[in-house]
Amino acid sequence: MAEMEDTYNKGGFVAFIFSIVFSLVFFIYIAFIHPGVDLKEVPAEASAAAGEMGASDKSQDTVDVSAIADPWNPSDDMVNHGAAVYKMNCAMCHGDTGKGDGPGAAVTPKPRNFVDEKFKYGGTSIDIYKTIAAGVPDTSMAAFKHIPSKDRWGLVQFIRSITADKHADDKAALEAFAKTAE
Template sequence: MAFSLSFFVYIAFIHPGVDLKEVPESAVAEADQAVAGEGSAPAEEKAVDVSTVTDPWMSSDAMIAHGAKVYKTNCSICHGDKGMGDGPAGMALVPKPRNFVEGKWKKSSTRIDLYTTIQKGLEGSSMAAFGHLPKADRWAMVHWIRSITKNKKDLSDKEVEEFAKSAE
């Protein structure tokens, strides 16, 4: 106890701190890349602008790549980095977060059902609504989730287009 108190006093009041001018620029750049998780991503993947996509309900490599980034930022904390329902925050949730790879769905795995779940959340679960995200980001996450799942069902592109044009 005495050691802990002494250590706290030293750190809080006596230690001179770190002079950020002493930190090498290369270390700062490496840390920024590690935090962003973009270490070796190709330049074209970094520059995807889905806001210009006119039909975000249609899957493409660019939409899937963007969906992976949006997913990592918003969903991986519960669903895990690879979508297996094993994220650190998800361990304490009841029911556990969905394992997207396994593909056992409460509704189904159509683009419309996934979009609606992302937009409105899922009643009776810890799945929060992400309707605050731009439409293109929500569609991109739908495409990424469908790219990793084993159990895909879908409607025709025309049905999805009609839904998408009227969806919030």
């Protein structure tokens, strides 16, 4: 009979044992010896900066929109609330000032410039609301149905406050639409 070959891999076995020993030593060090991370350790500069940022964000949106019965009617409260909603949801593409120059402006077609350009799909409050809710097909403008209705009306008020392309609203049609808008 032919002699059987030894297929034992000493190098692989040594590497395996080394990795097991290293893992155990590392686990013991982390679990029992290492002092850990102090989560309360925050440099004073960072906490001061965070406090300033939090204060500026809170002052911008202090409106309780649930108390506003008719958010489709222009008001300073709704414009301010809309500015805060815009900053969270729209500024990425349309830019902080609404000129279509946000960090996401490289998409094709380019995001709309609310300040200087004319509205393609109508500039009345109803048209802007419908555009926000349903988006624009074949563009990067997604539907924002997940945003509550009063927040969408705030966006409408904010966009109408910064645009040069003003369109008159039919008050009766606006009120009838607003009461059925979801």
